[in-house]
Amino acid sequence: MIQTIFEETGGTYRPCGDYLLPDLVLPPKESTHSDIGVWGRRHLDYLRQYKQVLLNSLMTEGKLHAYLADIDRRATEMHLRAVTILAEKEGVTEQLKAENQMLWVQKMNAIDSTVTEMVDEEIIFA
Secondary structure (H helix, E strand, O other), rough: OOOOOHHOOOOOEEOOOOOOOOOOOOOOOOOOOOOOOHHHHHHHHHHHOOOOOHHHHHHHHHHHHHHHHHHHHHHHHHHHHHHHHHHHHHHOOOOHHHOOOOHHHHHHHHHHHHHHHHHHHHHHHH
């Protein structure tokens, strides 16, 4: 009897009525010990919208959660590091916060927006 490519690569079939169905097994469920934060969820939305093939591949291999957790970790580290550096450079200090809260909030919001755009470009939408 002629073997299919599925059988040649080690696949088997099981009878189900008049049909033979392939014995397909999903990879073991990945552990979800690490939380996926806002950056990981944003990247997941990006994958759903623009990178469907990569998303499906990660899901079938059982690596999606670990991939998103890594993206979230890298983006969070980059965001915190860049906010700290830019705040130092702009002179946004605790003293400014105590003396003029509105100016401090204005400057921190501007810094956060700038850094968020950087993280989006470098990690989230890359």
